[in-house]
Amino acid sequence: MGVADEKAVVKSAPNLVVLKPRKGWLGIDLKELWQYRELIYFLTWRDIKVRYKQAVLGIAWAILQPVLTTAITSLVFGLLLKVQSDGLPYPVFVLSALLPWHLFQLSLQKSSISLVGNANLITKIYFPRIIIPISSVLAVMVDFLISLVLLFIAMAIYGITLKWTVLWVIPLTLLAVFAALAVGLWLSALNVQYRDVQQMVPFLLQIWMYATPIVYPITTIPEGTLRYLYSLNPMVGVVQGFRWALFGGSPPDMTLLVSTVAVLLLLVGGLFYFKRMEKTFADVV
Amino acid sequence: MANDSYSVIVKNIGKRYKIGAAQERQDTLRDVLVAGARKIGSAFKRGKLAKATDDHIWALRDVSFEVKQGSAIGIVGRNGAGKSTLLKVLSRVTEPTEGYGELRGRVGSLLEVGTGFHPELTGRENIFLNGAILGMTRKEINARFDEIVDFSEVEKFIDTPVKRYSSGMYLRLAFAVAAHLEPEILVVDEVLAVGDADFQRKCLGKMGDVAESGRTVLFVSHNMSAILRLTEETIVLDKGRVIKRAPSAEAVDFYLNRGMSKLGERYWEDDEVPANAVPFRPLAIRVVDKDGVVSDSMRSVDPITIEIDYELEQDITGLRVGFYLNSTRGEAIFTSFDTDSETLFKQYNMRAKGVYTSRCVIPANTLNEGRFVLGVNASSYRVRRYFQDDQALSFSVDASGAPGTHWPEPRPGGVRLPLAWDIQEKG
Numbered sequence: 204m205g206v207a208d209e210k211a212v213v214k215s216a217p218n219l220v221v222l223k224p225r226k227g228w229l230g231i232d233l234k235e236l237w238q239y240r241e242l243i244y245f246l247t248w249r250d251i252k253v254r255y256k257q258a259v260l261g262i263a264w265a266i267l268q269p270v271l272t273t274a275i276t277s278l279v280f281g282l283l284l285k286v287q288s289d290g291l292p293y294p295v296f297v298l299s300a301l302l303p304w305h306l307f308q309l310s311l312q313k314s315s316i317s318l319v320g321n322a323n324l325i326t327k328i329y330f331p332r333i334i335i336p337i338s339s340v341l342a343v344m345v346d347f348l349i350s351l352v353l354l355f356i357a358m359a360i361y362g363i364t365l366k367w368t369v370l371w372v373i374p375l376t377l378l379a380v381f382a383a384l385a386v387g388l389w390l391s392a393l394n395v396q397y398r399d400v401q402q403m404v405p406f407l408l409q410i411w412m413y414a415t416p417i418v419y420p421i422t423t424i425p426e427g428t429l430r431y432l433y434s435l436n437p438m439v440g441v442v443q444g445f446r447w448a449l450f451g452g453s454p455p456d457m458t459l460l461v462s463t464v465a466v467l468l469l470l471v472g473g474l475f476y477f478k479r480m481e482k483t484f485a486d487v488v
Numbered sequence: 489m490a491n492d493s494y495s496v497i498v499k500n501i502g503k504r505y506k507i508g509a510a511q512e513r514q515d516t517l518r519d520v521l522v523a524g525a526r527k528i529g530s531a532f533k534r535g536k537l538a539k540a541t542d543d544h545i546w547a548l549r550d551v552s553f554e555v556k557q558g559s560a561i562g563i564v565g566r567n568g569a570g571k572s573t574l575l576k577v578l579s580r581v582t583e584p585t586e587g588y589g590e591l592r593g594r595v596g597s598l599l600e601v602g603t604g605f606h607p608e609l610t611g612r613e614n615i616f617l618n619g620a621i622l623g624m625t626r627k628e629i630n631a632r633f634d635e636i637v638d639f640s641e642v643e644k645f646i647d648t649p650v651k652r653y654s655s656g657m658y659l660r661l662a663f664a665v666a667a668h669l670e671p672e673i674l675v676v677d678e679v680l681a682v683g684d685a686d687f688q689r690k691c692l693g694k695m696g697d698v699a700e701s702g703r704t705v706l707f708v709s710h711n712m713s714a715i716l717r718l719t720e721e722t723i724v725l726d727k728g729r730v731i732k733r734a735p736s737a738e739a740v741d742f743y744l745n746r747g748m749s750k751l752g753e754r755y756w757e758d759d760e761v762p763a764n765a766v767p768f769r770p771l772a773i774r775v776v777d778k779d780g781v782v783s784d785s786m787r788s789v790d791p792i793t794i795e796i797d798y799e800l801e802q803d804i805t806g807l808r809v810g811f812y813l814n815s816t817r818g819e820a821i822f823t824s825f826d827t828d829s830e831t832l833f834k835q836y837n838m839r840a841k842g843v844y845t846s847r848c849v850i851p852a853n854t855l856n857e858g859r860f861v862l863g864v865n866a867s868s869y870r871v872r873r874y875f876q877d878d879q880a881l882s883f884s885v886d887a888s889g890a891p892g893t894h895w896p897e898p899r900p901g902g903v904r905l906p907l908a909w910d911i912q913e914k915g
Contacts, residue, residue, distance in 0.1 A: 222501070222577060222589030245620035249606060249613075256608040256649075327603040328621055329580035329595075485582040486505060 224482075235331050242330055243338050250313070250342035265346040266353050269305055273298045280418045289420045291450060292361045298354055299449050300417040300442045303379045306347040307438055308408050310380060313339040314387030316401050319394055322488045332481045333474075336391050340384050347376070354449075363450065371448035375441050382437035382466045388473030392480040395488050416442055421458070434461035437469070494592070495673055495704040496555040496578070501587035503548040503573050503728075547573040548584070548728045557592070557672075560705040562715040562736055564743050565725035567877060568759050571708045572677060574725065578706065579675050593672025593704075596623060602662030607651035611642055611661055614650055618665045632668045639690075640664035660687060667694045673704045692717065710863075710878035712740050713818030744816050744861060744882055752776075752784040754881040761875070767801035768866050768874035771843070773811075775862075775883045778852075784883050788857060788890040788904060792850040796826075796864060799843045806871060807839045809846045812863040813902070816882070821860070821902035824848060856904035857887030 236243075255261045273294050280286040281293030288296035314336040318325065321335050351372075358365070394400035415438040416423070424433050433439055440462025443455040548570045555561050565571045576582045578589070579597035604621040605614050615636055619629040629636075637643050640661040642653070650658055676695065695718055699705045709715050715722055715736055722739035724732040732742050753774035761770060774782045776793040786792045796809055810825030826846040827833040863878040887893055891906045 220580065220591040220595060222498070222580065222584055222591065223587065224583055224585055241626055242620050245617050249609065249617050252613065253606055253608050324604050324621060326576075326581060328597060328623075330621075482583040485576065 232331065236333070239330055239334055243334050243341070246334065246338035247341040247345075250339055251345055254342070262349065265349040269298060269301055269350050269353060272301055272305075276301070276418055286419050287422070289422070289446070289450075289452065291363075295357055295361050295363065295450075296420075296446075297418060298357055299445050300415070302347065302350055302354055303376065303441050303445050304412065304415060304417055304438065305350070306343060306376065307379045307383045307441070308412070309343040309346065310340040310383030311387050311390070311408065312404060313343060314384065315390035315394055315404050317387075318391045318484060319398070319401070319488060325488055326485050332484055333388070333477060336384065336387050336477075340380060340387065343383075344380065358449065365449070366451055368448045368451065371444060375444040375448065378437065378444075378463060378466060379441045381470055382441065382462075385437075385466055385469035385473045388477040389469075392477045392484075395480065395484050411436070411438065415439055431457065431461055434458040435465050437462045437466040493557055494554045494590075495557040496553075496589070496591055496706070498554065498578070498589040499552050499587055501548055501551045501574075501577060501584045501589055502546055503570075503577055503582065504544050504546050504585040506544055546728050548577065551587070551725075551728070551730055553723060553730060553733060555704055555706065557704055558699075558702045559721065560699040560707060560719040562719035562722035562739070563706060563708045563725060564710075564712075564715060564722055564740065566760060566879070567762060569725040570728040571725055573728075575675050575677050575706070575708055591673055594623065595673045595675060596666075596669045596671030597675040598666045598677065601659060601666050605650060605658070605662060608649055610649055611637075611640075611646040611653070614661070615665055618662065619669070622666060622669050623671065624669055628670075636664045636668050639667060639694075656687075663687075663691055667691070667698075671703070673706070674698055675706045677708045711818055712744070712814075712816070712861075712879075716740060716817065740818075741816065744859075744879060752782045752881070752883055756877075760877075765866075765875040767804060767841075768807075769799040769801060770864060770866070770875055770877070771797040771799060773797070773862060773864055773881050775881065786855075786883055786885050788855055788885050788887040789852055791852045792855070792885075793847060794850065794862065795845050795847045797843070797845050798866065800839060800841050803838055803840050804868065804874075805838050806868040807836070807866065807874075808869065809844075809864075809866045811880070812865065812878070814861045814863060814878075815902055816859045816861055818861075819902070821855075825865075853890060853906045854903055855885045856899060856902055857885055857890075858902070859884045860902070 255264065258264065260267065276297045277294045281288065281297070286293075317335045317339040318332065324330075324335075325332065355365070390400050390404065414433075414436050421430075421439070421443055424430050434457070440455060440459040443458050447453070447455050551570075551574065563571050563574065573582075575597065577584050578591065579595055581597070602618070604618050606617065609617060615633065616626070616629055620626070624632075637646055640657075640663075642657050642661050645653065645657065650661065653661070674695075692714060695705065695707070699718060705718070707715065707719055719736045721733065722736040722743075723730055724739055724743045732739055734742065753772060755772045756770045773794070773796045775784075775786060776782050776795060777786055778790040794811060796811070798809060800807075808825040808827045810823065810828075812823045813821045815821060826848065827836055860883055861879055862881045862883070864876065864880040865873070866875045867873040887904060890904050892899065892904070
């Protein structure tokens with residue numbers, strides 16, 4: 204059969220798609236991701252819509268969940284165990300950490316099972332696979348933004364005034380999201396092949412939560428080497444940063460830097476790993 | 489010759505699957521560890537490192553072809569011939585293991601209608617979601633929204649969650665979205681196997697429009713009449729390789745007569761039975777003449793017996809096993825199932841684990857001369873289709889001695905019944 208000479212054909216025609224086995228470690232194709240931005244939007248929109256369908260309270264759950272967790276934690280740790288709280292009212296102390304933590308936790312949970320949960324799409328249609336974990340994380344963001352309002356209300360009730368540092372909440376939130384996405388990329392790709400991952404995630408998150416200064420203040424951890432090691436947990440920097448941005452006190456200095464570097468390393472590794480595994484998703488999922 | 493006139497060029501494409509990954513999936517870490525340990529163990533036993541055993545299969549190998557822009561190409565082949573893998577490679581769902589290919593233009597794939605439909609979302613919401621998944625922009629969907637709803641005939645329920653739709657409505661909506669996708673290259677797999685006859689006609693019409701509007705269509709189907717109607721050329725795949733490419737009429741003839749045993753009997757090999765057929769396992773199908781001889785050529789004036797052997801690996805409720813009798817052009821002649829009669833239907837409501845033969849007799853003087861194709865179907869109505877092979881076996885019928893054969897002319901139609909005529913002279 205007279206197949207056209209392939210060299211002659213390799214020209215950058217407008218929407219030429221090349222099929223060939225890809226080798227090695229390729230970076231993320233941001234241009235392609237941009238072309239698929241509407242799909243990211245629709246998948247995010249779907250996740251949000253579906254989450255609260257047929258729930259009487261609907262989106263109110265985004266507020267109720269942190270309220271209930273705060274109430275329980277305040278009761279156990281604040282009232283019964285009398286854990287320190289940097290001189291803040293315990294509920295506000297906990298809530299300020301629970302919000303970024305919930306964002307991280309839910310994002311990680313959703314993104315780690317996202318590929319397997321969307322297996323029907325992956326085996327039928329082409330699109331950059333990374334869209335799936337990304338949109339599952341974005342869907343959680345919406346809940347977070349709603350619950351943030353709750354935090355400001357709680358602060359007003361306790362008579363805590365906002366400082367200009369509150370703007371730091373934005374980059375800190377991004378840091379939490381990237382941390383979740385970084386780990387989520389690793390776990391979602393692993394979960395395609397090994398379903399053990401989705402069984403492990405709840406335990407991982409439980410340990411992770413106690414390794415983050417949510418119910419206790421960071422001052423519990425001795426300063427020095429141990430504190431730096433502790434800060435390798437990206438959520439330490441995020442939570443510490445949140446408290447500082449909202450309530451003032453000592454800025455998170457090195458803690459935050461260590462956490463940010465940890466996130467970046469995880470994210471770059473996750474991107475590469477994901478890209479490498481991506482081509483076999485449709486075959487093994 | 490400008491290469492731009494091709495919209496698909498595929499060169500030596502191959503796709504290899506790990507058998508371990510496809511069949512005894514190693515889903516958990518434990519499995520991998522156990523398998524790994526076993527390998528090391530056996531290597532030690534033999535006193536050397538176990539050499540890499542060939543646990544791979546090539547679902548596609550050395551596939552090369554090109555498709556001119558604006559033409560419609562059919563792809564046929566038995567179950568397991570690599571058709572679906574080829575479409576998956578072309579639609580970029582999976583990467584080829586080797587080879588090279590190019591597609592010019594946006595590729596729309598209909599590997600299954602309704603991909604990405606979410607049961608909780610309404611029809612309206614699903615149109616947008618599904619459209620985006622299939623590659624339409626929001627603008628395009630908005631522009632075609634009314635047309636899509638119109639085509640689907642579900643406008644009354646457009647704001648109802650699709651989980652409340654009947655299966656027919658669901659499919660109509662799903663196809664409507666897909667049909668309004670306007671890619672330069674459309675890759676279609678078996679979408680016409682769904683819906684009622686009317687809707688199928690509508691779908692075929694739509695596909696014809698797509699082909700006529702200058703876009704390229706790659707169409708996989710078991711429905712030979714659809715292939716003949718919609719495509720100019722057809723590629724025949726067998727065991728992952730292209731064995732024929734010809735104008736559709738010729739290729740379909742070649743396909744129907746090739747490989748299908750000329751002996752009047754067909755056994756299914758393991759690789760021809762999809763894994764999801766379990767617990768139903770087809771074994772063989774044969775045509776038997778009045779003397780009990782299995783043969784490829786039957787006589788119209790004698791009864792023809794059709795036997796289907798199969799094994800049930802566990803009890804199945806509501807199972808029916810039967811065949812479609814078609815002409816080689818794909819026109820249906822009739823369909824029959826082993827539990828069509830009320831008595832057998834009740835008696836075999838639950839069919840126990842075991843090996844069975846379902847047998848039926850086509851009475852003498854039923855079929856016209858010509859070549860016929862038997863398709864096999866094993867299903868539980870509205871529950872599950874266990875197995876289907878639309879081209880299980882073909883056989884010829886010789887009409888000598890049948891009514892009207894004293895005129896040596898071909899008679900159109902699949903049946904040749906000895907009808908009781910009566911001639912009255914009126915005055």
